[in-house]
Amino acid sequence: MAGPVSQRAAVRRKQAIFRWVTVSLVLAFFMLPLIGMLDFTTKVRRGGRTMATWKTLMNVSEISTKYPALKEGFIASIGLSVITVVIMLALLVPTMTWVRLRLPGMSRLVEFICLLPLTVPAIVLVVGLAPVYSWVFYLFGESTLWLGLAYVVLVLPYAYRALDAGLRAIDVKTLSEAARSLGASWFRVMWRIVLPNLRTAVLSASFLSVALVLGEFTIANLFSRRNLQVAMYQLGKSDAKISVAVGLLSLVFAFVVLFAMSFVGAQRSGSRRRRRPLAAAVAPAPAGTGSVKEPS
Amino acid sequence: MSVASPNAERGVAVELTELRRSYGPVNALDSMTLHLAPGEFVALLGPSGCGKTTALRCLAGLEDPDAGTITIGGRDVTALPTNKRDLGMVFQAYSLFPHMTARQNVEFGLEMRGQDKSTRARRAGDMLDLVGLSSQADRYAHQMSGGQQQRVALARALAISPQVLLLDEPLSALDAKVRTQLRDEIRRIQLEIGTTTLFVTHDQEEALAVADRVGVMRAGRLEQLAPPQELYARPATAFVAEFVGLTNRLAGRASGGRAEVLGVSLPLLAGSGDGNVEVLVRPEGIEATPDPNGNATVLSAAFLGAHGRVTARTDGGEQVEVQVASAALPSFEPGQRVRVTPRGDAALAVAR
Numbered sequence: 001m002a003g004p005v006s007q008r009a010a011v012r013r014k015q016a017i018f019r020w021v022t023v024s025l026v027l028a029f030f031m032l033p034l035i036g037m038l039d040f041t042t043k044v045r046r047g048g049r050t051m052a053t054w055k056t057l058m059n060v061s062e063i064s065t066k067y068p069a070l071k072e073g074f075i076a077s078i079g080l081s082v083i084t085v086v087i088m089l090a091l092l093v094p095t096m097t098w099v100r101l102r103l104p105g106m107s108r109l110v111e112f113i114c115l116l117p118l119t120v121p122a123i124v125l126v127v128g129l130a131p132v133y134s135w136v137f138y139l140f141g142e143s144t145l146w147l148g149l150a151y152v153v154l155v156l157p158y159a160y161r162a163l164d165a166g167l168r169a170i171d172v173k174t175l176s177e178a179a180r181s182l183g184a185s186w187f188r189v190m191w192r193i194v195l196p197n198l199r200t201a202v203l204s205a206s207f208l209s210v211a212l213v214l215g216e217f218t219i220a221n222l223f224s225r226r227n228l229q230v231a232m233y234q235l236g237k238s239d240a241k242i243s244v245a246v247g248l249l250s251l252v253f254a255f256v257v258l259f260a261m262s263f264v265g266a267q268r269s270g271s272r273r274r275r276r277p278l279a280a281a282v283a284p285a286p287a288g289t290g291s292v293k294e295p296s
Numbered sequence: 297m298s299v300a301s302p303n304a305e306r307g308v309a310v311e312l313t314e315l316r317r318s319y320g321p322v323n324a325l326d327s328m329t330l331h332l333a334p335g336e337f338v339a340l341l342g343p344s345g346c347g348k349t350t351a352l353r354c355l356a357g358l359e360d361p362d363a364g365t366i367t368i369g370g371r372d373v374t375a376l377p378t379n380k381r382d383l384g385m386v387f388q389a390y391s392l393f394p395h396m397t398a399r400q401n402v403e404f405g406l407e408m409r410g411q412d413k414s415t416r417a418r419r420a421g422d423m424l425d426l427v428g429l430s431s432q433a434d435r436y437a438h439q440m441s442g443g444q445q446q447r448v449a450l451a452r453a454l455a456i457s458p459q460v461l462l463l464d465e466p467l468s469a470l471d472a473k474v475r476t477q478l479r480d481e482i483r484r485i486q487l488e489i490g491t492t493t494l495f496v497t498h499d500q501e502e503a504l505a506v507a508d509r510v511g512v513m514r515a516g517r518l519e520q521l522a523p524p525q526e527l528y529a530r531p532a533t534a535f536v537a538e539f540v541g542l543t544n545r546l547a548g549r550a551s552g553g554r555a556e557v558l559g560v561s562l563p564l565l566a567g568s569g570d571g572n573v574e575v576l577v578r579p580e581g582i583e584a585t586p587d588p589n590g591n592a593t594v595l596s597a598a599f600l601g602a603h604g605r606v607t608a609r610t611d612g613g614e615q616v617e618v619q620v621a622s623a624a625l626p627s628f629e630p631g632q633r634v635r636v637t638p639r640g641d642a643a644l645a646v647a648r
Contacts, residue, residue: 174391177358178449180378181385182405182456192404196395 037248041241053241057249067242073231076144080227081210083148088159088209089202091152096163097194100172114160117153122218125150133223144225154219155212159205166201207261211254306490307335308369308459310355315364317350317516324350325361326516332492337483338521339495339507343539347516348496349464355494356462357381368459379408381460384453384491388465390445392437398424398448399433405456423451426485443474450482454489461486461493467502479506500540504528512536530565534646537576544582544616545574546638550645558591558610560638568645579605579619581641586627590635592616597628608634 041053056062064071092114099106117125129150136146172194179193180186195202217229226234228250236243310332317325324347332338340348353359355366357378366374373381384405392401402420411419424430427447437445446466453461463482467475483506486493497503503510504524511521512535520532531537548557550573553564557575564575584592584606592608595615604625606618616636620628628634 170394171389171391174387174389175393177356177378178385178387178391178452179393179404180358181356181381181383181462182452183379183382183408184404185379188408193393197393199395 034248034251037244041245041248053245057242057245067235067239069226069231070228070235070242070246073226073228076226077214077228079145080148080151080216081213083145084151084155084213085206085209087148087152088155088205092156092159092163092205093195093198093202094190096160096167097172097176097190100167101176111160111164115157118157122154123222125153126219126222129219130223144220144227147220147223147225147227150219151209151213151216154216155209158208158212162205162208163198163201166198166204169201170197204261207257211257214250214254307333307492309334309367310369310460310492310494311365311367312351312355313365313367315351315354315366316362317347317354317359318362323347323516325354325364327364328513328516328518330511330518330521332494335490335492337486337493337495337506337508339497339503339510340513341497341500341503341510341539342513344498346513348498348513350516351513352462352464352494352496355460356383356385382456382458383460383462384456384458385462385464386446386449386453386466388468390437390442390469391449392445392452394437397434397436398429398440398451401437401448402452402455405452409456419455420451423455424448426454426488427451427481441474442470443478446470446478447481450485454485454491458491461491463493463495465497468497468499475502482506504540510540512539514539530642531576531644532567534574534576534644537644542579542617543576544579544614546577546614546616547612547648548573548575548645550575555643555645557638557643558636560640562638562640563642565642565644568643569647572648573645574648575643575645577638577643578641579617581639581643582616582618582636583639584608584618584620584628584634584636586632587635588633590633592634592636594628594630594632594634596630597625599625604628606634608636610636 042049042051044050056066095110099110133146133150136149140146175193175197176189179189184192214228216227217233220227220230221233228246232243232246232250235246312328312330315325315328316323326347328347328351330338330340330351340351342348350359354361357373357376361374364374365372368381392398393404396404399417399420402423403416406416406419421430421433424433427450429444429447429451432440432444432448437448440448446469449466466482467478470478479502482495486506495503495507504527507524509521509523510527512519512527514535520527520536522530522532527536527540531540537543546557548555548562550564550568550570553568554561555564555568555573555575556562557577562575562577592610595607595609597604597606599622602622604620604622606620606625606628608616608618610616618636
């Protein structure tokens with residue numbers, strides 16, 4: 001009896017070791033560039049370390065007077081995140097709910113349209129958008145915030161996947177019919193019944209959009225607008241250390257947001273059985289992106 | 297027709313007239329007409345795809361009929377959206393709002409009607425009392441059993457004092473015992489408050505047990521609408537006879553309103569055919585006695601609890617199902633000769 005048991009224990013030990021090695025390798029893969037960035041921002045030319053760059057970065061008044069472009073880009077990116085999330089939600093949530101309720105035959109088409117931006121490189125998008133934007137800038141002014149419209153297209157596939165997972169988890173049809181029969185208007189159905197039950201999906205779609213917008217460079221740069229990434233790039237030419245430090249900060253911020261997402265969802269699922277962790281709602285995105293991208 | 301509810305004056309009449317609804321080539325409703333008296337409990341019964349749910353959804357405003365009119369309490373509501381029709385509805389699928397407690401669910405309809413908080417709380421309390429779930433008021437749907445969820449859904453539908461109560465197979469997801477319990481409870485509550493009710497089901501026992509009248513539907517049409525006893529004893533068509541309860545089809549010759557079946561002359565129901573016919577006789581309408589000189593051979597005998605069922609083949613080659621008392625069951629064994637004779641109840645005959 002003892003033979004097979006100890007054999008199984010050995011197999012399990014081997015598996016555990018393999019697991020740890022894999023996790024360590026993946027962590028190293030992600031952490032090495034970050035450590036390199038941290039190393040670069042604290043290095044002094046003749047050896048030794050200094051926190052001067054980070055002290056400057058933590059001093060809001062100093063950074064905004066010394067690097068006005070960075071401040072401008074940061075504010076623009078925050079504004080763009082908000083605008084993108086608001087338009088994306090206002091566009092997608094009612095549309096996807098309506099398709100599910102009344103036009104189930106259209107769901108394939110809507111999915112295709114929403115996933116299409118994945119197959120279009122940002123540079124191609126810019127070529128297409130250039131004439132539109134030249135009119136927008138000409139008619140409504142040169143504000144960077146107009147980029148929000150293009151960013152909505154950019155975040156569409158990810159937001160669609162997250163919301164789709166949320167809608168699949170609830171019986172939208174029965175719930176909305178029940179609410180209608182109780183006297184609720186369509187607006188109330190959306191506001192009181194659909195949205196609260198999509199909370200985690202809406203949160204994850206929003207987080208993903210924010211992460212994407214904060215990291216966007218190509219479109220803003222090609223339209224000569226200054227967002228956070230463009231400002232960092234420009235700064236990198238004159239003051240590389242600050243530029244890299246800001247880059248590190250924004251990366252860590254994105255990691256923290258994505259990490260937090262999986263916990264917000266997990267906590268809620270403890271109290272409500274039907275909730276799924278945000279990470280689960282987000283998970284289908286990469287799978288979908290891969291399968292759609294292949295044909296292009 | 298008969299209206300059993302003592303509170304009928306509180307209900308309103310509902311009329312579906314000449315309703316048509318087609319999905320592509322399929323006619324889900326084919327000129328269906330159904331009138332419900334005030335306070336009446338009508339069950340629509342039929343196989344899946346017969347149009348019973350479509351009829352209910354048209355009345356609810358969840359489907360638009362292609363033609364026909366719907367009136368509730370004399371008011372034409374055909375073009376009115378669901379939320380303006382003043383209905384209470386219980387669905388087949390669990391439909392409690394998952395982010396709200398039982399009490400909040402029941403209060404939802406009242407909130408939509410702009411009632412203040414204290415009125416809402418009182419009414420919700422009363423309704424949860426009515427369905428026996430006051431102790432579960434602060435639970436979420438996932439913390440309740442299926443039966444409890446459907447009770448809360450019923451309380452929610454009734455809280456708004458609707459003119460019409462619509463029940464769309466509310467019991468079909470529940471297990472047998474809970475189903476019977478809740479079925480009887482629905483009937484008790486309906487009698488108590490007297491709301492005109494339309495109940496859709498594919499379970500004949502359910503329909504017969506609770507409804508004032510049962511409508512049997514087939515291919516988008518009402519085959520027969522009658523009180524349960526009448527439907528069972530005097531089916532208008534072969535389809536009704538076979539859908540509601542078990543039926544034997546026995547060959548016979550009909551003339552002058554009577555037919556000879558297995559050597560016995562039976563009175564025929566209105567609508568029966570003449571000449572060479574098949575007479576529809578229920579298992580309980582036939583008697584079986586062990587008899588070496590009988591006219592049939594036992595194929596099998598099954599114990600069903602309260603009674604037993606004997607299957608026999610007549611010398612004419614017809615298979616007959618006979619209901620016998622449980623106590624008599626041991627005297628029927630496969631291969632044994634028996635005499636089967638119709639008891640003489642009126643039956644429906646259809647052309648062979």
